[in-house]
Amino acid sequence: MSPMLTIAKREFRSYFDSPVAYVVICLSFLGLGLMFFQFNGGFWEEDRASLQNLFAYVPPGLSMLVVPVVTMGLIAEEKRSGTLEMLITLPVKDSDVMLGKYLGALGLVLTLTTSTLLYPISMFKWPWSLGALDWGPIQSAYFGLVLYSAAAVAIGLLVSALTESQAVSFFVTFFILLVMWYCGRAAEWMGGTLGEVLRYVGFETRMTGFMRGLVDTKDIVFFASIAVLCLIAAFRKLESRKWI
């Protein structure tokens, strides 16, 4: 196994060695269940074989709870406790360290995201069959979620690389993702060029297409670029320790 994958595996496992993974998964599912079935009458009121609601709650939930918690310690905690020095002085490239950590965290977020597949499967395939579900938009929505998670985790990783405090890392990531998610809505009452820009970069606007079954190359490139840019920046930050 390459050093990068070894680091990713360790990172992924470390979530399950501590309560983090269990707490995040349990609370996320509890929250999602409540929102999906109970909030505003929930799924039953809608009276349609649709999972639009699921996709309305999952991405903001990821932004505001899961990603900040999962990424806050990635680099910050390693810097604080000094284990980063131990890790970096092993024969691995700095880029492998960053990518390994990124993949480990993304692994947990994707595990959580894909476990929500339980909703469409159990409700519309087996054991229940509540109606004829259009699976096209479900597939594209999950594809969108993977892209969105990739971008959000990269943002969290970058923030974590910039600080030594997990708390700071959590709140900054939380804030950035919150703003990025809702800034498209702000565009509605703002108007003008700034409004256009906000609509363009808003995560929610970008995800709408995927949820409707529309896979647009522009949206793919958008999320992929954010992930790549943040990874490069985090890598540069890690390298900068050599010079300052």
Add this chain to the structure above:
Amino acid sequence: MSDVMIQASSLSKTFGNVQALAKVDFEVRKGEVVGFLGPNGAGKSTTMRILTCFISPTSGSAKVHGFDVFDDPLEVRRRIGYLPQRAPLYQDMTVWEYLDFASAVRQLDPGTFRTRLKKVVEVCGLAQVLGKPIGTLSHGYRQRVGLGQALIHDPPILILDEPTSDLDPNEKAELLKYIKEIGKDHTILLSTHNLNEVEEACARAIIVSKGKVVADGNLDEVRARSGGVTYTVSIDELSGEGGKAAPKAAEVRSFLEKINGAKKVHERPSDEKAHRFTVAGANDGDLRAEIFRLAVAQHWTLLELQRDAQSLDSVFRELTRGDEKMDRGRDWADEADDDESDSDKESN
């Protein structure tokens, strides 16, 4: 290939306005166990971090096993085992998992890992704790685990940054025993500010102070560098010889100061029966006969006369004294100077 394992040439490093290293030069040859000494903040860790490619020097270069730390960092890291200060380890992993992780990142195959693990467990005394989470181990054991991960790939060179700090005396002795054992077939650069450890485990010492190498050589050479010997003299203060009255302290002092070759005379605390002085002399002479003759001539009762070569401890303090002056002001450093010979005595 030559047998130079570590070579630092004019290494300099500045952090902002602070010059952490200023043109540090040294070499470590194959099979040497070298003590890297210096007060806190002298640049020991910085040097080690440069050698392990964790940070880059501002200028100068370093080679480890013939590979440049700047051009071939991965090759350098493959050939060293490094234990950073305070052995930072992943607390949530068990000892076995951690060593497995370290060897996997180093891409050892499972067979080699098992053979090496056996050896490392034996050398570092880890058999009892292999299955325990690192977070539950005592500091001494964590240091051993850190040493274990540094040894897992059987590197030719070990770089250990203050491996014995924060350990209790038993743990320290134990760890030093392991290091001595390992030193038989490895090149080791070991930083510390505890001089007894160097005397116990190392044949050679490099002393750094304020980012510069101030002494480098085998222990005897380093000791000889300060070129000083201390004599301790006690004179009875209750009675003299041949019915003469006992001398006053000031009188003894003035006579001692007149001895040819005596550099500094300090009065030392003692019980109420004797005047006790230390006299600093040059390394090449011997003042004991002079002092004895002086006592006979003055009819003093000589209770004690002892000659001590300077300990590594006092050499270290002499060479690194500037650091204290910077931190605490000149007066304090001068007082410390007075106390110096005292502790020489104790350490001998």
